[in-house]
Amino acid sequence: MILIIANATLTIMPMRARRAPACRLLAVTFDVGCCAGDMTKNIIAAVYETHGNPADVLRIETQPWPKARPGEAVVQVRAAPINPADLNAIEGKYPVQPALPATPGFEGAGVIVDLGPEVTNVAIGALVILPHNIGTWREAVSVKADELVAVPPEIEPAQAAMLKINPMTAWRLLHDYVELKRGDWLIQNAANSAAGRAVIQIAHDLGYKTLNVVRRAELIAELRADGGDVVLVDSEALRDEVKNATSGAPIRLGLNAVGGESALRLANCLAPGSTMVTFGAMSLQPLKIPNGLLIFKDLRFRGIWINKWYDNATMQERMEAFRQLFEMAKRGLLKAKVEKVYPLSEVNAAVAHAAQGKRSGKIIFEFNDL
Numbered sequence: 001m002i003l004i005i006a007n008a009t010l011t012i013m014p015m016r017a018r019r020a021p022a023c024r025l026l027a028v029t030f031d032v033g034c035c036a037g038d039m040t041k042n043i044i045a046a047v048y049e050t051h052g053n054p055a056d057v058l059r060i061e062t063q064p065w066p067k068a069r070p071g072e073a074v075v076q077v078r079a080a081p082i083n084p085a086d087l088n089a090i091e092g093k094y095p096v097q098p099a100l101p102a103t104p105g106f107e108g109a110g111v112i113v114d115l116g117p118e119v120t121n122v123a124i125g126a127l128v129i130l131p132h133n134i135g136t137w138r139e140a141v142s143v144k145a146d147e148l149v150a151v152p153p154e155i156e157p158a159q160a161a162m163l164k165i166n167p168m169t170a171w172r173l174l175h176d177y178v179e180l181k182r183g184d185w186l187i188q189n190a191a192n193s194a195a196g197r198a199v200i201q202i203a204h205d206l207g208y209k210t211l212n213v214v215r216r217a218e219l220i221a222e223l224r225a226d227g228g229d230v231v232l233v234d235s236e237a238l239r240d241e242v243k244n245a246t247s248g249a250p251i252r253l254g255l256n257a258v259g260g261e262s263a264l265r266l267a268n269c270l271a272p273g274s275t276m277v278t279f280g281a282m283s284l285q286p287l288k289i290p291n292g293l294l295i296f297k298d299l300r301f302r303g304i305w306i307n308k309w310y311d312n313a314t315m316q317e318r319m320e321a322f323r324q325l326f327e328m329a330k331r332g333l334l335k336a337k338v339e340k341v342y343p344l345s346e347v348n349a350a351v352a353h354a355a356q357g358k359r360s361g362k363i364i365f366e367f368n369d370l
Contacts, residue, residue: 041065041370045138046347049101051092054351058090058104060344066142068116073145075128078157080108080136081336081364082354083165083194084282090351096133096307108136109151109160110367119145127151129164129322132307136161137344139367149322154330158364162194162336167325169279169306170198174206177275177302178253182207185246187269188255189213189234189262190282191223194336194362199255200228201334211242211251213266216358234262242269253277260285267293275300337361343368 047061048054068074086104088094108130112122128148130136151160173195180186186203190196191212203210204227212228214220220231230245232238242251250271256263257280267276267289276299278287293299310318328334339361342350347365354363 043139043370044344045103045135046105046344047101047103048090051090051100054087054090054104054355055348058347058351060347063138066140068114068119068142070116070118071144071146072116072142073112073119073122073148074114074140074142075110075130075148076113076140076370077108077110077130077136077138077367078127079110079161079364079366080105081162081362082351083107084280085165086137087351087355098133098135103135103138105134105136105138106132107161107165109157110140111157112148113140115145116142121145122148122150127153127155127157127160129160132164132310137347137365139344139370149319152326152330155326158338158341158366159329159335161364162362163322163325163329165306166194166336167198167202167334168309168321169195169304170202171321171325172304172306172309173199173255173277173279174202174208174253176304177277180206180208180253183209184253185209185211185249185251186253186255187211187213187242187251187266188257189266190257190280191228191231192216192219193257193280193282195257195279196255197223197226197337198334200226202328203227205328205333209246211245211269213238213262222360234265236265238265239268250274255279256287258282259287263287264289267299270297270299272297273299275302277302277304279304279306338364340364341366 042062043065044060045063046058048057050057066074083106085094085106090104112124112126112128115124122145128150131143131147134141134143186208188196188199192214200210209229212223212231213234214231215234217233223231232241251269252271252274254266254270254276256266256276256278259281260283325334339359341364344365350363
């Protein structure tokens with residue numbers, strides 16, 4: 001992270017991080033039907049050869065059925081969401097860039113249908129979360145078997161496909177920076193985003209109270225129904241509204257996914273000695289913090305990129321976090337909202353839809369059995 005002190009303002013600009021590996025498989029099996037290991041089939045995949053507007057540069061390409069080499073498993077993809085990072089990567093604006101031509105998709109889930117030699121720790125029929133950065137917008141893919149995370153059978157593929165990035169980010173935000181207790185308050189902007197909704201659901205289960213800042217009043221009732229304790233529309237009066245809503249209770253954790261003026265208003269709501277964690281920059285504006293918030297309030301500013309957490313975490317830490325997320329999902333307490341499902345053949349319409357504002361949920365691809 002680069003800190004630039006100019007006059008009386010501290011500017012925090014985004015940083016680039018390195019790619020992280022995914023996680024290991026746990027054995028759970030499902031019926032895959034008659035398609036398993038059928039290498040006579042072709043698949044379709046979304047491909048881009050140049051960076052640009054995703055709706056303009058993406059095309060559908062027919063490819064051979066993937067082969068499982070030693071240590072690999074072939075996974076038939078069942079669902080894959082469209083995340084902002086996917087669109088940024090296609091545009092050429094993301095820190096991790098594959099060689100072109102490339103298939104996009106940082107997240108997805110599918111069923112193992114074939115195993116290569118030397119694979120003994122996984123089973124055909126396992127529903128698994130796919131590794132990061134392998135390009136999930138395709139019907140099938142061959143991956144290293146020990147980079148897969150098996151999913152309990154109670155969780156449907158579409159929800160499994162959306163667990164690895166946003167819910168895991170939310171889990172880390174609530175566990176790694178401030179030790180909160182039941183009844184403690186936290187505040188976040190972009191509360192209607194996928195990560196923001198996951199924060200609401202996880203915090204509610206843990207007994208934390210959430211102040212949720214949004215840009216549109218029509219989201220208030222929806223986020224309250226999801227478990228948000230207080231939902232406020234962002235404005236210059238935010239600090240006073242927060243104080244009234246909490247009866248002046250201290251807020252020791254702020255979660256920033258917007259940057260710019262929204263982040264500054266969030267920081268002004270925090271108690272002395274508190275921490276703000278930035279995990280997104282939706283406004284595309286730098287985070288400008290007056291020096292007084294550092295000198296007189298001793299605020300701490302941190303950042304998280306979930307790729308880097310996967311890179312640094314031990315296998316035990318990853319699996320324990322997934323176990324917790326799986327348990328919540330099985331109980332119906334952690335569920336990503338979906339606005340529309342598209343077939344991969346409509347990839348251009350899907351990414352155009354995903355790029356629009358004022359959505360009520362994720363845009364995802366779902367795949368039929370091959």
